[in-house]
Amino acid sequence: MKVKEDYLREIKERAEKALNKKALLGPDVDLNEFYLCSSQEEVDSVESISASLREAALYAGVELEENKSSATYLQVDRSAVYQKIQDAFQGKLEIMAVSEALEKYPELLEYWWGLVPVDADKYTAFSEICPMEGYFIRVFAHQKIEVPLQACLLLSEESRIQSVHNLVILEEGAEANLITGCASVRGNESGVHIGVSEFYLGDNSRLTFTMVHNWGENFHVRPRTVVKMGNNSFYSNTYVLLKPLSSLQTFPQAIMEGENADANFQSIVFAKGDSYIDVGSSLLLKGGGCRGNSISRVCAADSSKVYTRGKLISYHDEAQAHLECKGILFSQRAEIISIPELEVHGAPRSRLSHEAAVGPIEEEAVNYLRSRGLSREESLSLITRGFLNIDIPGIPVVLKQYIDEVIRLTSRDIM
Amino acid sequence: MLEIKELGVRVGGEEVLQDVNLEIGPGEVHILLGPNGAGKTTLLMAIMGMPGYEVTRGDILFQGESILPLTVEERAKMGIGMAFQKMPVIPGVKLKTLGEIIVNGGSSLIEEVAEKLNCTYLLERSIGLGFSGGEAKRAELFQLFLQRPLLSLIDEPESGVDLDNIALIGKALSELLEREQVKTKKRSGLIITHTGYILEYLNADVGHVLMEGRIVCRGNPRDLFVDIREKGYQECLRCER
Numbered sequence: 001m002k003v004k005e006d007y008l009r010e011i012k013e014r015a016e017k018a019l020n021k022k023a024l025l026g027p028d029v030d031l032n033e034f035y036l037c038s039s040q041e042e043v044d045s046v047e048s049i050s051a052s053l054r055e056a057a058l059y060a061g062v063e064l065e066e067n068k069s070s071a072t073y074l075q076v077d078r079s080a081v082y083q084k085i086q087d088a089f090q091g092k093l094e095i096m097a098v099s100e101a102l103e104k105y106p107e108l109l110e111y112w113w114g115l116v117p118v119d120a121d122k123y124t125a126f127s128e129i130c131p132m133e134g135y136f137i138r139v140f141a142h143q144k145i146e147v148p149l150q151a152c153l154l155l156s157e158e159s160r161i162q163s164v165h166n167l168v169i170l171e172e173g174a175e176a177n178l179i180t181g182c183a184s185v186r187g188n189e190s191g192v193h194i195g196v197s198e199f200y201l202g203d204n205s206r207l208t209f210t211m212v213h214n215w216g217e218n219f220h221v222r223p224r225t226v227v228k229m230g231n232n233s234f235y236s237n238t239y240v241l242l243k244p245l246s247s248l249q250t251f252p253q254a255i256m257e258g259e260n261a262d263a264n265f266q267s268i269v270f271a272k273g274d275s276y277i278d279v280g281s282s283l284l285l286k287g288g289g290c291r292g293n294s295i296s297r298v299c300a301a302d303s304s305k306v307y308t309r310g311k312l313i314s315y316h317d318e319a320q321a322h323l324e325c326k327g328i329l330f331s332q333r334a335e336i337i338s339i340p341e342l343e344v345h346g347a348p349r350s351r352l353s354h355e356a357a358v359g360p361i362e363e364e365a366v367n368y369l370r371s372r373g374l375s376r377e378e379s380l381s382l383i384t385r386g387f388l389n390i391d392i393p394g395i396p397v398v399l400k401q402y403i404d405e406v407i408r409l410t411s412r413d414i415m
Numbered sequence: 416m417l418e419i420k421e422l423g424v425r426v427g428g429e430e431v432l433q434d435v436n437l438e439i440g441p442g443e444v445h446i447l448l449g450p451n452g453a454g455k456t457t458l459l460m461a462i463m464g465m466p467g468y469e470v471t472r473g474d475i476l477f478q479g480e481s482i483l484p485l486t487v488e489e490r491a492k493m494g495i496g497m498a499f500q501k502m503p504v505i506p507g508v509k510l511k512t513l514g515e516i517i518v519n520g521g522s523s524l525i526e527e528v529a530e531k532l533n534c535t536y537l538l539e540r541s542i543g544l545g546f547s548g549g550e551a552k553r554a555e556l557f558q559l560f561l562q563r564p565l566l567s568l569i570d571e572p573e574s575g576v577d578l579d580n581i582a583l584i585g586k587a588l589s590e591l592l593e594r595e596q597v598k599t600k601k602r603s604g605l606i607i608t609h610t611g612y613i614l615e616y617l618n619a620d621v622g623h624v625l626m627e628g629r630i631v632c633r634g635n636p637r638d639l640f641v642d643i644r645e646k647g648y649q650e651c652l653r654c655e656r
Contacts, residue, residue: 365503367465372517372558373491382516386507386541 004109011118015128018119025307026249026278029220031126034192037077037160049074049082052185053154060181061212061240061402062152069179070147071095071137076154077162078132092143093176094136095151098167101136108136111167115198115226115255123194123222127163134164134196139174141202148177148402155193156185163194170205172230179402180211182221189216190246195223203230203258210238210403215245217273223250231258237281238266238403242388244273244304251309253282256290256319263292268388268407271304271334280309280339285319285350297388298327300334311341314350323354328361328387416441416603417462417566422473423628424454424461430471431457433628439566442600444592444617446636447607449625450648455607456500458625459568462605463497464490477566496564498555500571500607504543510554511538517561528560532587548575556587567591567604573612585616594618611640624651 022028043049046066053076057064064074064082070089073096074082080097094101102108118128135151155162170176182193193215201207215221227235235254254263265281281294294310310323327336340354361383369379388407417439424432431454439445449455461468462475464487474481482490514525529535532553537546546554552572559567572588573581589595592604594617606613614636622636624643632639632651642650 362503363466365505367487368499368503368505369513370487371463371465371491371497371499372513372562373488374516375488378516382508382512383505386505386509386512389507 004106007109011113011128014119015125018125019122019129021119021122021125023121023123023222023249025251026222027247027276029192029222029247031122031161031192034159034161036130037132037155037157037162040076040079040081040156042079042081046072046082046084053156056154056183056185056214057152057181059214060152060183061179061210062150062181064152069150070145071149073097073135073137073151074154075133075135075152075164076156077160080133080135089145089147092140093145093149094138095149096136098134098136098165099131101167108167111169111198111200113198115200115228116196116224120224123163124196124224126161127165127194127196130161130163131165132163134166136167137176137178138169139171139176141171142173144175146175146177148179151178151180153180153182153193153195154185155183155191156188157191158188159190161192161194164196166195166197168197168199168207170201170207172202173204174202175206177208178210180209181214182211183214184216184219190218191216193219193221195225197223197225199225199227199235201227201229201233201235204232205230206234208236208238210240212240213248214243217244217246219245221245221248221250223252225250225252227252227254227263229254229256229258229261229263231287232260233258234262236264236266238268239279240268240403240407241277241279242268242270242407244271244275246274247276249278251278251280251282253284254292255284255286256292257286259287260289261287262290265292265294266390267296267298267308268390269296269306270299270301270384270388271306272301273304274302275304277304278307278309280307280311282311283313283321285312285314285316285321288316288318290316290319290321292321293324294321295324295390296326297390298325298336299330299384299388300327300336301330303331303333305335305337307337307339309339309341310354311343312352312354313343313345314347314352315345317347317349319347320351323352325356325358326387327358328384329358330361416443416478417605418476419462420474420476422458422461422475423471424457425469425471426457426467431628432461435473435625435629437623437630439603439605441603442593443620444594444604444606446614446619446622447605447625448622448639448643453625454628455625456570459497459570459605459607462568463487463495491562491564494565495568496559496562496566497568498552498559498570498572500574502543502546502551502555504541506541506544508542509539510534510542510557513542513558514538514561517558525561528557532557532560533583549577549580552576552584553580556584556591560587560591565602567602569604569606571607571609573608573610581612582616585613588613589617592617614640624648626651
């Protein structure tokens with residue numbers, strides 16, 4: 001007990017000291033300009049979820065319908081309003097509000113702030129000082145859950161901060177597909193979303209994680225994600241952002257400690273308006289035979305500015321990974337800045353590579369499609385959708401179709 | 416069907432075609448011959464209305480109306496289709512997806528046409544990505560089959576294609592252009608060929624030789640080929656004079 005209290009006090013103290021610590025990347029957000037978000041009533045069935053919340057979830061790729069997922073977690077503002085595991089999956093996994101999980105399983109504290117430093121910056125610190133739930137998911141050892149799990153985090157009130165802390169544990173040999181949708185409800189154009197996510201992948205486990213964001217135009221979003229990977233584990237992380245917002249900065253990291261771990265990050269971004277977007281991923285290849293990819297597809301229109309980063313760090317001779325950034329510029333004022341970093345430390349036989357290409361849409365391709373009867377706008381839209389449509393290794397067909405559908409739905413008014 | 420009158424076309428500031436006159440009736444298939452750089456592709460591109468091919472004089476009439484004011488897509492919708500010499504690469508856009516857009520759904524038709532052109536395995540691939548010469552030509556024809564244009568503009572259907580595929584392409588073209596039908600022919604074609612192999616499979620009505628920016632000779636396509644093979648293109652100019 002004493003140990004637990006000491007640990008909690010220590011992280012609280014570290015957080016307090018970091019409350020004004022600016023993040024290394026992205027524009028600084030004055031959190032004092034926003035209010036804390038409120039509590040919301042729980043609902044007892046999926047049918048009781050309001051149409052506006054349902055719509056917001058849908059635009060973040062989450063269908064709040066019975067039997068659409070193996071398990072569902074819905075958070076609105078600071079409250080877990082709905083959580084359910086379908087009967088067929090009872091006993092195979094757990095899904096609940098993180099505060100409930102920490103109370104029920106005190107031993108989870110060893111995972112709490114175990115990967116993301118609480119004092120990394122003011123956003124992580126804020127998340128500790130003003131906790132506002134988040135989801136806890138655990139898939140038990142050797143359970144293979146093909147039907148996706150859904151977690152949806154919505155913000156309904158104007159000018160509020162939502163700070164969530166998510167914890168996901170896949171025990172040895174467990175497999176799951178997690179879809180997370182984060183969005184503001186229609187009409188809510190300003191706010192801040194801070195999302196701390198700590199994922200622990202046991203030996204021989206597989207997790208595909210797909211995150212779709214859909215925020216109002218004056219939103220600031222700061223996800224902080226770290227994944228720890230065991231032996232022979234597989235992780236695929238696909239991030240999709242196709243709507244304008246004020247600023248987004250995220251740089252998730254996979255710490256590949258086990259042998260033969262395989263991590264794949266895909267960022268799919270269409271930046272519009274004045275969006276300031278700083279995305280990427282980092283792979284820390286520590287175990288022998290570790291491999292991975294960090295891939296981004298970026299379209300920048302209007303006056304948007306997009307940084308795409310990738311960092312591959314190898315500590316093992318048998319590690320290999322690839323970094324790829326492709327960008328299309330749609331306007332004179334848009335900017336894409338691609339920053340690749342490859343680091344090898346004491347492992348001269350590591351194989352790290354990167355390629356990048358930024359340019360306009362090929363007119364030859366546009367005119368080719370026009371010769372088939374498509375208008376210029378239809379051609380541009382089709383080429384853009386194709387460009388954003390990455391071949392993602394290792395994900396189930398159903399999830400691939402889901403990502404295609406999200407891109408199709410959210411890019412209808414892309415031009 | 417198609418009437419080209421005193422056509423001049425400029426590409427990248429250079430006058431490529433000066434005074435082209437050409438007429439293709441309904442159900443007729445014409446062959447366009449000429450040395451490299453004569454402007455054969457430019458003529459097809461100008462008829463299709465591709466940007467960058469600027470008409471400086473003359474007119475192009477399709478079904479009796481000038482199509483010069485029309486955009487590429489408007490011409491496509493009127494019934495003009497083109498199989499390009501070079502297929503662009505469009506990553507992530509599957510051949511099947513484009514096929515579905517062309518026919519507005521219709522997956523059974525897509526499968527049927529793909530099978531006919533030995534393209535079924537290409538349907539799920541990105542347009543042009545890693546396609547061999549023969550695959551690209553078959554994929555071009557696949558799209559034309561779905562479009563079913565009244566006028567098909569076909570740029571070197573046999574270049575970079577092995578002999579087996581030439582037979583397949585030749586037969587497909589013959590079907591597309593309804594060459595086997597005796598009375599009801601209404602689809603026309605203008606085909607650029609260097610080798611003439613395609614004539615083995617396709618009965619063409621008229622051949623034209625394009626040189627120095629204009630049509631310098633017309634006649635039976637097979638006879639023209641024999642003459643050119645024996646005497647070269649320069650003879651066409653001398654003969655004309």
